[in-house]
Structure formats: C-alpha cells, structure tokens
Amino acid sequence: MQYLDSGKRDPSQALGTWLQSVMADDVAEVRWQSGFFGADSLGIVQSALKGMAGKDRPVHALIGSNDQCTIRRDVERLVSVLGIPRKRAQLGVVSYQDGYFHPKTFHVRRADGSQAAYVGSANLTGSGVASLHIEAGVTVDSREGDPTGVLDEVASAVDFWFSSVPPGLHRVSSLSDVEQLVKEGILADAAPPRAPTPKTPDGKTRPTLKDRLRPLIAMPRLEGFVREARAAIVEGAPPPTILLPTAPRDGFPPYLLFAPGQGTPTQGAVALSGSSLPTGAAGLIIRLNRDSARHFQGRPGTANFSVPVPTLSTFRFGLYPGRFTRPRAEFPMQMRYLTNEGIVAIEATETNIMAYGFIPGESGHGDVRMLMPADIKALAGRVRDAGKVLPKEGDVALLEWPTLNDKREFRLTFLDRNSALFSQAYGLFQQAQNSDATVGDGACWLPDTLSPPWA
Numbered sequence: 001m002q003y004l005d006s007g008k009r010d011p012s013q014a015l016g017t018w019l020q021s022v023m024a025d026d027v028a029e030v031r032w033q034s035g036f037f038g039a040d041s042l043g044i045v046q047s048a049l050k051g052m053a054g055k056d057r058p059v060h061a062l063i064g065s066n067d068q069c070t071i072r073r074d075v076e077r078l079v080s081v082l083g084i085p086r087k088r089a090q091l092g093v094v095s096y097q098d099g100y101f102h103p104k105t106f107h108v109r110r111a112d113g114s115q116a117a118y119v120g121s122a123n124l125t126g127s128g129v130a131s132l133h134i135e136a137g138v139t140v141d142s143r144e145g146d147p148t149g150v151l152d153e154v155a156s157a158v159d160f161w162f163s164s165v166p167p168g169l170h171r172v173s174s175l176s177d178v179e180q181l182v183k184e185g186i187l188a189d190a191a192p193p194r195a196p197t198p199k200t201p202d203g204k205t206r207p208t209l210k211d212r213l214r215p216l217i218a219m220p221r222l223e224g225f226v227r228e229a230r231a232a233i234v235e236g237a238p239p240p241t242i243l244l245p246t247a248p249r250d251g252f253p254p255y256l257l258f259a260p261g262q263g264t265p266t267q268g269a270v271a272l273s274g275s276s277l278p279t280g281a282a283g284l285i286i287r288l289n290r291d292s293a294r295h296f297q298g299r300p301g302t303a304n305f306s307v308p309v310p311t312l313s314t315f316r317f318g319l320y321p322g323r324f325t326r327p328r329a330e331f332p333m334q335m336r337y338l339t340n341e342g343i344v345a346i347e348a349t350e351t352n353i354m355a356y357g358f359i360p361g362e363s364g365h366g367d368v369r370m371l372m373p374a375d376i377k378a379l380a381g382r383v384r385d386a387g388k389v390l391p392k393e394g395d396v397a398l399l400e401w402p403t404l405n406d407k408r409e410f411r412l413t414f415l416d417r418n419s420a421l422f423s424q425a426y427g428l429f430q431q432a433q434n435s436d437a438t439v440g441d442g443a444c445w446l447p448d449t450l451s452p453p454w455a
Contacts, residue, residue, distance in 0.1 A: 001146050002139045004120065006131035006216060014131035014216040015106075015122040016044050018139055022108050022116045023048040029058045029109040031158040032124060035102040037063035039074035040126030040434045042081055043220035053083025060090045060158050063124070064101035065181075071188045073435045075178050084173060090162045091172040095186050101168065104128075104137070107154045115151040116141040126434065130215035190428055190447075221436060244274050244404075246316055249327075252358050253366075255312050256327055262318035265352065269408050271329035275313045276403070282448035283400040283411075284311070285429050289393055289442060295376035296390045303372035305399075307353055308440030312368060314401065320354060324362040327355040331402055332409035333373060334454065337383050337391075339416040343455075344382045349375040351410055370410075379414070388416055396425045398451045399443075413451060425450065 006013045023045050059082055082089045094101035107117040120137015122128040140146040161169055181187040246257040259266050294303040317327035330352045336345040351371045356364025391414045400411040415422040432444035
C-alpha cells in the first residue's frame, strides 16, 4: 500500500505516473469511476485500452456528468478508445439533478490474477491525471501483499452499476446513445463559458494571485485522433460540393482552387466556389497571436491570420501579378468590437487571402494568409476612447465566412475580454484545443448561433 500526495510536487506522486506503471501489456481487466471526466486524460492509457479492445477484454467505466458539464466530444472519444460497441466494454454516464456522482477509483486485474487499485481525489481528467491540482490518494496492490478482499470490493463497486439498474445511470452502447444524452441535457454539447474575471465593488479587476501550480507530468496527446483529423483534410472527408467552375494549377496543391482563366485576383462573389464550411459552422473562432494582434498593440508591419487548409475549398483564387505570381482572392470586410454594453464599429474595409511559399525562391512556407486590415488601428482608437480594453495576443475573435447565398463579405468581431460572449467563445476554443479538434493551429469552428446579428 502506498500513499500518494501531489502536494509534494513530485512527479512520482501523480495519478498518471501510477497509471503508466500498471497499464502494462498484461492487464486483463480495467474498471473505474470518475466523478468528472475529460478525454485529455486518455492519452496516457490509450495504447493499453486500444489493445484491450482488440482482444475484447473487459473494461467497465463510469463517468459523471455533474451539472451536465461533461461534453459530447469527450464521451465520443472514450467510446472510440474503448471500441464500443463491443460485448465486454461497458460505459455508463451518471448524473443527478440534486447531487454529484463523485467517486474516483481505478482498478486493474492482470493476466496472472493479481490486482491493483487507486482510490483518492484525482478525477480521470487531464488536470487530475497530471496533478495540476493538489491531489491525495492510496494505491493498493496484491503483488505487494495488500489484501485482495479490499481490491475485490473496489472492482465489485463498479460492477454493481452494470449488474443492477440504479437511478442516475445512463448506459452508452453506441454513438447514438451519446447523441441522445445531449438531447436530454445529460451531456453538454460544448464546454460551458468561463466565469467572468471577479471585480472589486468599484469595478476594478481583482488582483491575480501570484502562486500558481503546474502539471507534474506531461500528458501524451491522443495521437490516433490527431492523425485522423489531419487525414480527414485530404483523405477521409467527403469532397466539397463546388458550385462554380474551378481548375487546378501546376505547382500548387489541390486544395487551392482557381477560377479558370483568371489572371488577376478574384473579388467578392467571383472569389467564392460555392462550397460550404462544415454543417453548423458560420466561420472560425480565431485566437489572436503576436502577428494578428499587431495593429492593436501599435506595432509596425503587416498583420496576418493563417487561414486553415480545411476552409480553402470555399475560395476560387486568381493570380496576383508581381515578382511572384501568388494565388489571391479579395473580399470586403466589416469589423466591430463587442462589449456587454454595446458595439464599437468602423466603416467597411477590405481584406485579401493570399498563398505564400509555393513558388521557388519566394518567402513563406506553403501557407495561406488573410490580411488583418490596417483599419484595425482606427477601431483600436475608438475602443480606447470608449474606455475599453484593447484585444491582445491570446484573446479570441469571431470571423464569419462569406457565402454565395447571403453575405459575400468577411465579418470580424473582436470581443471585450470581460464580456460574457468572450467567455463563451474562449471556452469553445479551449474545448477544441484540449480535444485536438482545432482547425489549424489557432482556430476552431464558429457555431452559427454564437455571433450576434449585424445591424
């Protein structure tokens, strides 16, 4: 028996360290209960669980959805890792209206019949497994002479839920069950928004505490999902429906579509192929970086946003004459800044999307960039005059996509970081990042219901 306490800030005390040691090739059965669950915890056990799925070994898993905060994407990933549907994998989501499902136990039975278990405070979440928080628990192992009776009780406590029909249990035997739990409000469709930054009675932001905690161990990513997401761009996704004629061009990748015979940049409706973004997406939630936030900080130079490859089928490029003949499409753009109290806006401006680094000798690394207009400086002045906080690196903004059917312009909304909408958008981006579901390096899909109407 061993006592683990991550208050010592020693990596050996993290739940993830113990999981790595016991989730070996000889694991024959796995059981767990976790009051809170996040798929970012699965990287550390993914290989073992996938191997068990291939051999149809028993896995009985219980996760809570307390306050309906467990999200659809995380449960879908767990379903995939466990190989559900299969006969010997059982998954249950436990949720109550007036109380929490709160146990944290993990039990393994090895091929030689020995057992090991963890019972403590750490949930099967990324922060719980990596000990971002201060956690404490006890491990028991029959190989070390610990009593098997206690270990049997840990296992049977999980099995009880599947051998009976206790209230609050929702069995998951397929992805359609996950969808149904979302419809019933048991699972959340997306991460809840962050709580707003607390303020003092006079409206000032409370000072930030100086002492911070860091994870004790590095968490492996769910590599299988990373590979699948990347492959989907080229291989797995169905081909986009293109409504207007397009033609490939020698020297450029197939995801760059060109308007036939267009020797100058395409503009507006002519620059659109008619292909749509994924169902339910109105554009992107983008994370500002040092480059794209340049104009708000008063730094010189051209500001750009890197346009993700999965969005490029929506465009038809022409050619920009110059030393290097680059693919380019030009669009009108509207920009605004939203707060809880109202809108700060400027007159419509223009942007362009241009590809760099595909022609020998030119700068760039085979990337596609959207110009962040210099008119942002005028918007920054109005935001400053209104007494609001300027956007900065790390903040998020909403970039709505042009379409052939209605708007044929980009619409860019910057957000007051103290607003409820910022919290919601930032939460969605963090959820996508934690789930390896970002679009490119600095964006995620924008739901069509998130951005407020434009006047």
